[in-house]
Amino acid sequence: MLKFSVIGTGYLGATHAAAMSSLGFEVIGVDIEPAKVAALSKGKVPFYEPGLEELLEQEVNSGRLKFTTDFSAIKDCDVHFICVGTPQQKDSLAADLTYVDAALDAVAPHAKAGSLVVGKSTVPVGTAQRLLNRLKATNPSADLAWNPEFLREGFAVEDTLRPNRLVVGVTNDAAENILKEVYAQLLESGIPWIRADLPTSELVKVAANSFLATKISFINAMAEVCEAAAGDVTVLAKAIGYDPRIGSRFLQAGIGFGGGCLPKDIRAFMARADELGARQALEFLREIDAINLRARQRMIELVRADLSEDLKGKRIAVLGAAFKPDSDDVRDSPALDIAAQIHAAGANVIIYDPKANANAQARFPRLGFAATAAECLKDADLVLHLTEWQEFKDLDPIAVKKMVKGAIIIDGRNHLDREKWLAAGWKFRALGRTH
Ligand code: UGA
Numbered sequence: 001m002l003k004f005s006v007i008g009t010g011y012l013g014a015t016h017a018a019a020m021s022s023l024g025f026e027v028i029g030v031d032i033e034p035a036k037v038a039a040l041s042k043g044k045v046p047f048y049e050p051g052l053e054e055l056l057e058q059e060v061n062s063g064r065l066k067f068t069t070d071f072s073a074i075k076d077c078d079v080h081f082i083c084v085g086t087p088q089q090k091d092s093l094a095a096d097l098t099y100v101d102a103a104l105d106a107v108a109p110h111a112k113a114g115s116l117v118v119g120k121s122t123v124p125v126g127t128a129q130r131l132l133n134r135l136k137a138t139n140p141s142a143d144l145a146w147n148p149e150f151l152r153e154g155f156a157v158e159d160t161l162r163p164n165r166l167v168v169g170v171t172n173d174a175a176e177n178i179l180k181e182v183y184a185q186l187l188e189s190g191i192p193w194i195r196a197d198l199p200t201s202e203l204v205k206v207a208a209n210s211f212l213a214t215k216i217s218f219i220n221a222m223a224e225v226c227e228a229a230a231g232d233v234t235v236l237a238k239a240i241g242y243d244p245r246i247g248s249r250f251l252q253a254g255i256g257f258g259g260g261c262l263p264k265d266i267r268a269f270m271a272r273a274d275e276l277g278a279r280q281a282l283e284f285l286r287e288i289d290a291i292n293l294r295a296r297q298r299m300i301e302l303v304r305a306d307l308s309e310d311l312k313g314k315r316i317a318v319l320g321a322a323f324k325p326d327s328d329d330v331r332d333s334p335a336l337d338i339a340a341q342i343h344a345a346g347a348n349v350i351i352y353d354p355k356a357n358a359n360a361q362a363r364f365p366r367l368g369f370a371a372t373a374a375e376c377l378k379d380a381d382l383v384l385h386l387t388e389w390q391e392f393k394d395l396d397p398i399a400v401k402k403m404v405k406g407a408i409i410i411d412g413r414n415h416l417d418r419e420k421w422l423a424a425g426w427k428f429r430a431l432g433r434t435h
Contacts, residue, residue, distance in 0.1 A: 001024065001025060001026070002025055002078040002079060002178075002181060002182065003025065003026045003027075003028075003076055003077045003078055003079075004017075004020055004025050004026070004027045004028070004077055004078070004079045004080070004081060004182075005027070005028050005029075005030055005073075005074035005077040005079075005080045005081070005107070006020070006027060006028070006029045006030070006080075006081045006083055007030050007031075007074075007080060007081065007082050007083060007084060007103045007106070007107060008030075008031060008082065008083040008084035008085070008099070008103060008121075009029045009030075009031040009036055009037070009040055009067065009083070010047075010083070010084075010085060011047065011049065011151075011153055011156060011260075011329070012083045012120060012121070012149055012151065012156075013029060013031070013081070013083030013084070014029065014040060014045060014049075014052065014056065015049065015052055015151065015156040015157060015160050016081055016083055016120065016149070016160060017029040017059075017065060017067075018052065018055045018056045018059050018065060018157075019055070019157065019160040019161050020081075020182075021059035021062065021064045021065035022055060022058070022059055022161070023161075023185050024064070025064065025182075026064050026065075027059075027064060027065050027066070028066050028067070028068060028073050028074060028077065029065070029066070029067040029068075030067070030068055030069065030070070030071055030073065030074060030106075031067065031069065032069060033069075034069055037067045037068060037069050040056065040060075040067040041060065041066070041067045042060070043056050043057035043060040043061065044056075047328055047329070048326075048327060048328035048355045048356075049153065049154070049156050049157070049327070050154060050155075050157075050326055051156075051157045051158070052156060052157055055157055071106045071107065071110050072110055074107065074110050074111070075110050075111075075112055076112065077111075077112070077115060078112075078114075078115050078116065078178070079115065079116050079117075079118055079178060079182060080107050080111060080115065080116070080117045080118065081118050081120050081147075082100060082103045082104065082107070082117065082118065082119045082120060082121055083120050083121060083149075084099040084100055084102075084103045084121055085099055085121065085260070086099065086100060086121050086122055086123055086264075086268070087260070087264060088263075088264040088267055088268065092271060093267035093268065093270055093271040094124070094267075094268055094271035094272070095122075095123065095124055095264065095268035095271075095272075097123065097124075097127065099121075100119070100121055100123060100127065100131070101131075101134075104117065104131050104134060104135060105134075108134070108135050108138045108139045108142070109138060109139070111135075111139050111142040112142075113141040113142070114141055114142070114143075115142050115143075116142070116143050116144070116145060116175055116178050116179075117131075117135060117142060117143070117144045117145075118144070118145050118146070118147050118179070119131065119144065119145070119146045119147070120146075120147055120148065120149045122148065122149075122205050122206065122209075122261065122265055122268075123146075123202055124202070124206075124268055124269075124271070124272040125199045125202045125203050125206075125272055125276075126199065126202070126272070126276075127202065128144065128145075128146040128169060128198040128199070128201070128202055129198050129199070131144055132144040132171070132198070143171070143172070143174070143175050144175075145168055145169060145170045145171075145175045145176075145178075145179060145198075146168070146169035146198055146201040146202055147166070147167065147168050147169070147179060147201070148167055148169075148201060148202070148204055148205035149205075150163060150164070150165075150205070150208065151163075153259065153324065153326075153327040153329055154324060154325065154326035154327050155326075161186070162186075162189075162191070163186070163191060164191070164192075165191065165192045165193075165194060166183055166186065166187070166191055166192070166193050166194065167194045167196060167201055167204050167205075168193075168194070168195055168196065168201065169196045169197060169198040169199070169200060169201025169202065170195060170196075170197075170198075171197070171198065176195055180193070205265075206265050206266075206268070206269045209261060209262050209265040209266065210265070210266050210269055210282075210285060210288075212250055212257075212262060213257055213262045213263075213265075213266050213285075213288050213289075213292070214284075214285075214288050215250040215251065216250055216251075216252075216256060216257045216262075216292070217256070217257075217287075217288040217289075217291040217292050218251075219233065219237055219250075219251045219252070219253045220253050220254070220256055220291050220292065220294075220295045220431075220432075221291050222236055222237070222253065222432070223253040223254075223295075223431050223432025224291075224294070224298070224432070226432045226433070226434065227298075227431075227432060227434055230434045230435065231432075231434065232432070232433045232434070232435070233253040233414070233431070233432030233433060234253065234414050234430075234432070234433060237251040237252070237253060252413065252414060252415070253414055253431055253432045254295065254411075254412050254413040254414050254415075254431055255295050255296055255299050255334040255335065255338060255386060255412040255413065255431065256291075256292040256293070256295040256296065256334050257292055257323075257334070258323035258324075258331070258332040258333045258334045258335075258337075259323040259324065259327075259329060259331055259332060259333070260329060260331040260332070263289070263292070263332045264332070266285045266288060266289060267285075267289065269282060269285065270282045270285050270286065295334070295431065296334050296337055296338050296341070298431060299338050299384075299386075299410065299412050299431060300338060300341055300342060300345075302410050302429055302431070303316070303342060303347075303382065303384065303410065306382060306408050306410065306427070306429065307381065307382060311342060311345045311346050311347040312345075312346035312347070313346065313347075313348060314346075314347045314348065314381045314382065315347075315348045315350065315379055315380050315381050315382075315405070316342055316347045316348065316349050316350070316380060316381065316382050316383075316384060317350055317352070317376045317377045317380035317382070317383045317384065317404070318335070318338075318339045318342075318349055318350065318351040318352070318376070318384045318386055319352060319353075319373065319376065319383065319384065319385045319386060319387070319389075319392045320335045320351075320352075320353050320356075320385065320386040320387025320388070320389060320392065320413075321333060321335050321336045321339065321351050321353035321356040321357065321359075321360035321386075321387065322335065322353055322355065322356035322359075322360075322387050323335070323336075323387075324387065324388075325387055325388050325389045325390070326355075326389075327355070327356070328353075328355040328356040328358070328359050329356070329359070330356050330359045330360050330363055333356075333360075333387075334386070334412075335353075335386035335387045335412070336351075336360050336363065336364065338384070338386060338412070339351055339360075339364070339367060339384075339386070340364050340367065342384075343364075343366065343367050348368065349367050349368055350368040350369070350370050350375075350376050350380070351367055351368065351369050351370070351376065352369070352370045352371075352372065352373050352375070352376035352377075353387060353389075354389050354391050356387075357369050357371075373391065373392070373395065374403060377400055377403045377404055378403050378404075379403075379404065379405050380403075380404045380405060380406065381404075381405050381406040381408075382406055382408045382409075382410070383400075383404060383408065383409040383410070384409075384410050384412060385409060385410065385411045385412055385413060385415070385416055386412045386413065387413070388413040388415035392415075392416070393415060393416060393417070397420055397421045397423075397424035397426055398424045400424075401424055401425060401426065407424075407425060407426045407427060408426065408427040408429070409421060409426050409427070409428055409429070410429045410430065411428070411429070411430040411431075412430075412431060414430050414431065414432065414433070416428075418430070418433075
């Protein structure tokens, strides 16, 4: 049975390590943060991801899954998965490859002869070949492949064990065969396998995320037009979604995409295309990014319109801070960005998120936070629905009306049942819906 190391134990690495262990492999997770390693070693996940803690605990208890900060522990492993982050650089659109480079340099001296380094992080095209050259310079008998990850936060375990495709970028058959052994159980269940060269495998990932971002910004552009033309974007989305060539998923108009992936990936893709002399091909992604950021401003304009422009001292209940439901991730969260901007304009903002309050508070300590939805809603002049948690969909508009001062709600995700809120006597507003 092959033995694996997983370098980097964030959303991607922790999930991958636990999932690989659940397939019966021995796995050692390595991270430079001792606190993370200590928590994971006890079966505790340092972030919220449904189903992961149960799986992690089970795998740690099985004895197959271990975590350490010591890179020498990987010396017996046959495959080393690199799962570290590639955030946006502070002063440019490009990806920061510091962690990927550091991971490769930390693995190279310990990787045994014939072992395979497998990159899973999202990287600018060309990175894999550069890392392969770097690996060969210090460890000529090791090889490198790229195996992009398509997991969504909130569905990380499911997406890792039942992905809709497996993509491997390799330079030879031996590397592909090792990866076929890694994923043998998944392949048996019929998951499509795509062998590619290194650059194509890197591009598949950013192309997929660019397409998803484009789909979201497309419907948000339609929302802008609906607002101008007295239309309803939710009806429009439903109608076009029935065409199987278009499909209804990722056509939810609202305050747009955020998180640690889509925004930085489309920016890094543009930066890389620029370097490659293909700037024009991705010029449209600038517009995708701009439409996405404009949705946040349109939301703030709706708030101003409903509060006669003056936000000073107004109590605004913000439902949701995470960039999407079933996650506590607030990286580039449209919800939190809007809340912070409204606060900066003088409003008294009170946020409630079922899981992301702590992360949001760490980022914006001056904003107000409530421990429950009821506490958040109490005496509010206006309610903003910014992350579509089920808990918010389940709110009873009649009961909520008794808690607030002003019965005005703006649905930033087009996810609430408008008729129910209108029937309870609320003024209900939403992006892309004028009536
Ligand atoms: C995304 C991709 O979906 C994954 O396939 C990919 O592996 C991952 O990035 C990554 O690169 O690691 P994720 O960021 O977890 O996954 O979240 P998504 O479900 O794609 O949602 C992204 C954002 O789009 C969220 O802020 C969500 O609220 C927003 N969104 C999504 C909309 O505004 N409208 C929609 O119709 C759908």
